[in-house]
Amino acid sequence: MARNKFDIDENLESPFNIRHFRRAIVYIKKQKTPMIVAFVLSALSAGIALSAPLIMQHVVDVTIPEKDTLSLVGWSAVTLATIVISVILATIRSRIMTRVGQDIIFEIRTDLFKHLQELPFQYYDDRPQGKILIRVVNYVNSVSDVLSNGIINFILEILNLLFIAAFMFAVDVKLSLVILAGLPVFIAVILLIKTRQRRAWQAVSNKSSNLNAYLQESISGIRVTQIFTREKRNEGIFTRLSVNYRSAWMKTMYLNFLVPFSVDNLTTMVTTAIFFVGLLAMGPEEATFGVILAMSSYASRFWQPILNLSNIYNSFVNSVAYLERIFETLDEPVTVSDVPKARELPPIQGSVSFDDVTFAYDPGLNILENLSFNVKAGESIALVGPTGAGKTTVVNLLSRFYNVTGGKILIDGHDISEVKLKSLRSQMGIMLQDSFIFSGTILDNIRYGKLDATEEEVIAAAKTVCADDFIREFEKGYLTEVNERGSKLSQGQRQLISFARTLLADPRILILDEATSSIDAQTERLLQKGLNELLKGRTSFIIAHRLSTVRNCDRILYVADRGVAESGSHDQLIAKQGRYYKLHTAQKMEA
Structure with a gap:
């Protein structure tokens, strides 16, 4: 129904x-x-x-x-x-x-x-x-x-x-x-x-x-x-x-x-x-x-x-x-929960494997089908492709917001369906497309996922993502009260605060879903410097429609037809002149 x-x-x-x-x-x-x-x-x-x-x-x-x-x-x-x-x-x-x-x-x-x-x-x-x-x-x-x-x-x-x-x-x-x-x-x-x-x-x-x-x-x-x-x-x-x-x-x-x-x-x-x-x-x-x-x-x-x-x-x-x-x-079943005898996920290095993964939001309508790929610890992976192809679904499954319909996902060899959710998500930094801001101070919003963080750590995270300057322009700075969903802030400001909140957790695996979509080109260039430092030694999954933001990633996965249609570096995919090449060319013509 x-x-x-x-x-x-x-x-x-x-x-x-x-x-x-x-x-x-x-x-x-x-x-x-x-x-x-x-x-x-x-x-x-x-x-x-x-x-x-x-x-x-x-x-x-x-x-x-x-x-x-x-x-x-x-x-x-x-x-x-x-x-x-x-x-x-x-x-x-x-x-x-x-x-x-x-x-x-x-x-x-x-x-x-x-x-x-x-x-x-x-x-x-x-x-x-x-x-x-x-x-x-x-x-x-x-x-x-x-x-x-x-x-x-x-x-x-x-x-x-x-x-x-x-x-x-x-x-x-x-x-x-x-x-x-x-x-x-x-x-x-x-x-x-x-x-x-x-x-x-x-x-x-x-x-x-x-x-x-x-x-x-x-x-x-x-x-x-x-x-x-x-x-x-x-x-x-x-x-x-x-x-x-x-x-x-x-x-x-x-x-x-x-x-x-x-x-x-x-x-x-x-x-x-x-x-x-x-x-x-x-x-x-x-x-x-x-x-x-x-x-x-x-x-x-x-x-x-x-x-x-x-x-x-x-x-x-x-x-x-x-x-x-x-x-x-x-009585609604908690379908995504710790299984009996679930174990703690130990501190991870960040290697990720999708092993024959199939997933459907509705029975019989697979979004992903027999998807398999491996990511080494510390690699940066870009997910590109047409809207609705399943890019966000990939990172949602990695975060275990949904259970896979078939196959399994491994982190450092551990099946994520067999580990405790808190131990999994506490080692992941996830910034979704919706930059949700809670009512309260800017400080509280950045510290939302790490309550024991000091004010200095909060400010350092904000500086990394270029949010410190505009925050200090407010009369009360980090103690400025914001409304539900951050209505007093611009979309770009909300996204930068969400970015700082994600980075403050110091995750081993970083997921950025359209993280820079609402940020102007100048701020994005400044932000990219901080991101390049942050991504070192961390496994990262970056979803972006603007291909200029992902060309420096170690590998680019073009998601289409319920799986990965193409895989390689930017230069390799351009030389291949396949789907990624056509998408890249189309964006260059639009620019």
Whole structure:
């Protein structure tokens, strides 16, 4: 399924089952002690509140007829005390559960973020960032209350029902049966709409995810939008997605409101039936006016927990849709990870061998096929060729951002699929085409991959790549704050800072993917001097479309037709007058 579009609903890979909820219990168990305290407080508060109808019955049937003013004042004070104590206990419980809910959010969100950090590039290739973000933020927020308050409230409301039923039957059995007569109707309503509710909430989840994905994409691409005056067109797309979300939400709300609507009407009918049965059918001998008032109060109290349970049920159905998304993310396989018994990659010299390597992003569509070549330690290798031929794929496989489909890749004779990822990547310096700058200071960005680097080491790396001069032109120099993605910097400046970040790691294997594409010719000439010193003794892979930047490499690999079509030095390939010669000639004519 094409999941990497904002306007396509994400169908769940597997249907929800109770196992998902049992997994959620793991987070609840960590908050067991405060939840037990909150439950006890809730039970005490509810038990104290249930005494009010009995007090009312006694006052109506005994205290008022006897005109006992002193007792009336006493019972009023007792009633007020029950209300105050009940409110105090409920407030303490609410504060406890607020903290519990936030702790559960923290645990789930931390697990999600940790897992997302480990997922391979392929996962992010397949879906918009907005659909990932909404799971970590919105969906986790949505399930926290159900996993904290929802559990306690469910148990508490069940106990409330039992307590209320006990009080009811203690007051009058026949009128209690009248109150219970509405239950079969309510159960029928729940059974009728439960499947439709779950599907409706899944639709809301899908439309919300789509809307969030498009919003994130639009914000990221706002400059392009304004350049091409696409505002009206994009507004139309956003409106369509918003309308879809609103329609899904309204349909869900119609179903949700059926439950409280049913409870409200059943409460009214049951209360009416109590007065009818109590006053007309049973008579004052069997049911005094105090008994009828107490039972009508208990009727309202009996259906209130049922209404609360129905709301908890609605929240649970809602949260089920979100839990499915959350656990689907947590269940995403980490396909690029340390294999069992993976070993540390020792300090390397830098020899690299591709041994019959085949790779496909999508099954059956090979990008590389039976690719084999050897690189000696310290050699500089240029990868050139047409767009989409697989140049970046070669270095991505060497960095093990993806697993090879077939064959193997060796560094100093070690199969990289059998060594620990951290030990592999810590000895490689990789600068990808996207010069990503994080929010923070320039110093922090350069030191991103080597946190223990001194300020002097940072400055030395910046000087090597000719970034020191423009950094010092800022008022705060290396302590200058930059925005997310480095929006305050030019593309060339971002690339030079990324270059310094890569070089600071002092790697044995250096990968430069279009490293100088956004740098002017004068800066590139200055940078090349520093690079020539840096590349000495290091194995390097350099991808470049401008052939002038790679002509001094030890070897040039022309990547095409799912493999290496030509290989040799610049002079050798020019003399061969093959594909590289034609590309070189074409660029000279364009210049």
